[in-house]
Amino acid sequence: MALLDRSVSTIARGIRAVRLRTPSVHALSEIRAQAASRALDRARPHARAIASPLRAGEPDARRALARIAESALDHMRREVREEASRRGLLTSLAIGLDERFSRTDEPEWLDDPEFDRAARVRALEHLDALNVMVGGYAAFFDALRPYLGRDRSRPTRVLDLASGHGGFALAAARMARDEGLAIELCATDLKREYLDIGAAVARREALDVRFEVQDALDLSGIEPGAYDVIVSTQSLHHFPPGLVAVLASEASRVAGRGVVLIDGYRSRMHAVVVGSIGLLRFRDVAFAHDGWVSFRRFFVPEELEVLARLGPEGDRADARWMPPTHCVVTIPTG
Numbered sequence: 001m002a003l004l005d006r007s008v009s010t011i012a013r014g015i016r017a018v019r020l021r022t023p024s025v026h027a028l029s030e031i032r033a034q035a036a037s038r039a040l041d042r043a044r045p046h047a048r049a050i051a052s053p054l055r056a057g058e059p060d061a062r063r064a065l066a067r068i069a070e071s072a073l074d075h076m077r078r079e080v081r082e083e084a085s086r087r088g089l090l091t092s093l094a095i096g097l098d099e100r101f102s103r104t105d106e107p108e109w110l111d112d113p114e115f116d117r118a119a120r121v122r123a124l125e126h127l128d129a130l131n132v133m134v135g136g137y138a139a140f141f142d143a144l145r146p147y148l149g150r151d152r153s154r155p156t157r158v159l160d161l162a163s164g165h166g167g168f169a170l171a172a173a174r175m176a177r178d179e180g181l182a183i184e185l186c187a188t189d190l191k192r193e194y195l196d197i198g199a200a201v202a203r204r205e206a207l208d209v210r211f212e213v214q215d216a217l218d219l220s221g222i223e224p225g226a227y228d229v230i231v232s233t234q235s236l237h238h239f240p241p242g243l244v245a246v247l248a249s250e251a252s253r254v255a256g257r258g259v260v261l262i263d264g265y266r267s268r269m270h271a272v273v274v275g276s277i278g279l280l281r282f283r284d285v286a287f288a289h290d291g292w293v294s295f296r297r298f299f300v301p302e303e304l305e306v307l308a309r310l311g312p313e314g315d316r317a318d319a320r321w322m323p324p325t326h327c328v329v330t331i332p333t334g
């Protein structure tokens with residue numbers, strides 16, 4: 001097992017170091033970027049018309065943004081399909097396979113409230129173990145660094161949305177402690193049950209992480225500027241596209257310095273690799289199943305850029321591939 005762990009870790013770090021592109025990232029990103037740009041040109045005037053009520057945190061404006069974003073993404077995906085068919089059989093096939101792969105309503109087992117609690121905790125521990133093994137949490141923390149520690153007179157206040165059991169928040173607290181960085185972390189989720197799992201770990205390890213119930217789609221109870229950085233990791237695929245735009249818009253309305261949103265990159269190849277690690281290394285069917293479903297539901301960076309750019313602070317949003325298996329959206333707000 002130790003040899004397998006080391007091999008997975010070395011391969012992941014190697015891919016990250018040389019930024020080795022998977023075939024789908026390489027072949028389709030240009031077509032996607034052009035389609036994203038056209039979809040944004042079309043949708044932006046509608047989004048601008050609701051910028052003021054969005055900045056004021058009005059619920060009707062959030063609903064309107066969700067509709068505009070859904071339609072923009074549909075438009076982008078349609079253009080990608082049309083352009084791919086003009087480019088020839090191979091490109092058309094690549095897009096067709098991606099569309100087929102991404103078309104799923106299958107829920108993740110961990111989202112089922114009836115799912116066995118012990119199996120849920122085990123799967124979450126395996127997610128943490130994989131993230132540590134492939135250097136995921138360290139890479140997520142690196143994405144936060146530009147927003148940390150500018151004002152040395154007080155700790156950087158970080159809000160983690162849809163944090164689940166706080167896997168990243170806890171890892172970030174450990175990294176900050178080890179590096180002597182002053183950070184106050186608040187991990188939030190809709191489900192108290194997940195937060196309780198994380199709170200128990202924070203108590204056991206004496207980590208400075210608060211756990212609070214909070215809807216990631218409605219931050220009206222939080223004063224703008226109350227947090228310097230708002231982050232969300234590995235959760236965007238739990239929301240329909242329109243609500244990803246709402247989450248990004250709400251986070252950028254409230255964050256003092258910036259927003260960092262990280263999620264997986266949609267890819268059949270990665271789905272097979274992570275599913276296999278779940279079965280062979282962890283012997284965890286729930287982890288393998290949910291890993292496979294997640295990889296089908298993930299977005300690609302060009303799609304996330306469309307969704308993040310429609311918010312009132314979205315002009316500065318940037319989305320990119322985070323090798324080997326993730327995408328990162330950053331929105332500076334300060």
Ligand SMILES: C[S@@+](CC[C@H](N)C(=O)[O-])C[C@H]1O[C@@H](n2cnc3c(N)ncnc32)[C@H](O)[C@@H]1O
Binds near residue numbers: 127165168188217233
């Ligand atoms: C994949 S899990 C979280 C992963 C976690 N952030 C990590 O990196 O390990 C997705 C989480 O989104 C939460 N969630 C779904 N809808 C939400 C909402 N509207 N507000 C807050 N959390 C939500 C779920 O309860 C679940 O815990």
